[in-house]
Amino acid sequence: MKQFLFLFLTTLILAGCTSYKNVPYLQNPQIVNDFPEDLPLYDAKIMPKDLLTITVNATDPLTAAPFNLTVQTSLNTSISTVSQPTLQQYLVDNEGMIDFPVLGRLHVGGCTKREAEQMIQERLKAYIVNEQPIVTVRMANYKISVLGEVNRPGSFTVSNEKVNVLEALAMAGDMTIYGVRDDVKLIREDAEGKREIINLNLTNAGIVTSPYYYLKQNDIIYVKPNKVKAKNSDIGNTTSLWLNMTSILVSIASLMATIFIK
CATH class of the missing domain: 3.30.1950 (wza like fold)
Structure with a gap:
């Protein structure tokens, strides 16, 4: 019994540590502090449809x-x-x-x-x-969009034509606890119309030195839900389905009872 209890508590502690590691941003700041090159100042470039x-x-x-x-x-x-x-x-x-x-x-x-x-x-x-x-x-129309597991999804106009991915998340009220922080999707279209989807790991401080740290006009940030949110969604859908089926069966049974009583 004691061994079982020990294993159970150990599993809970390890699971808690694993979950926590996926939550904080910029977990290894020394990467940026020791970066050998001076990072250039970002300056937005004019694109079609601006x-x-x-x-x-x-x-x-x-x-x-x-x-x-x-x-x-x-x-x-x-x-x-x-x-x-x-x-x-x-x-x-x-x-x-x-x-x-x-x-x-x-x-x-x-x-x-x-x-x-x-x-x-x-x-x-x-x-x-x-x-x-x-x-x-x-x-006049420098904007970015943030959607998915954030508190206030939407499109945001940037008045100073300079915004980084962390500032964009702040505009959207930050991620919810269900947001996957190590696999954020950046959807970008260049001046030639070519689209690409870039994976961003915001738990790694190296994102600050990435060429994708600063967002361009019309960039889209998508924060996907983690497995817990997906499971909760499945449970909710299944529960709704069962409730609907039960309601239909009760209605049919009530109708049949009324007919046979008469």
Whole structure:
């Protein structure tokens, strides 16, 4: 009896340790601390279907005005609906091109924001002389999606165009206790339309040095459920099936009893 009890307790302890090892993130931080190379700063690149806002500023506002097109947008108030001007947004087509006023077709696909700004500045020299105009490029629709075993699944817009996988999970309220942390799926589509699914192990601190640590626009993070959640789901489905069958049988028995009594 004592041997059985000892084996039972030992099994419980080992199972608890095994489960705990699958829960914490970044379990071996020394890998990152001892990493031999300086990690480059991440800078997002412009991709097809990005929406860009581009502003041009100069000392003389009139010289910059032709490059800052506006459109009228409706604004609902408690009294009425009014329209106000907002900056024109530029959709990057599948070839990485945008149609920019005066300058015409510009290839911005694959450029960082800074590269795109410098290119536009160079093109503007023929129209804005005697000064260096200030060009600001922003991505208006930089978003990522998180779904699966997280507390608040959904799509999230990133205002600073820079987000890593851990920040994305934080936006979604972190994983539930049923989320598999060592096999998170990253679904990504590149500028040529090629799709790939990458497995991320978030229990390994080495993820911080991975090229997939920072997310690109339109990336999808999927957290799959662990075996416990899957078993609970099966139990729930089986229980519902049995309850439905029992309810049907009771209804049939009640109907037959009513018929024979009459």
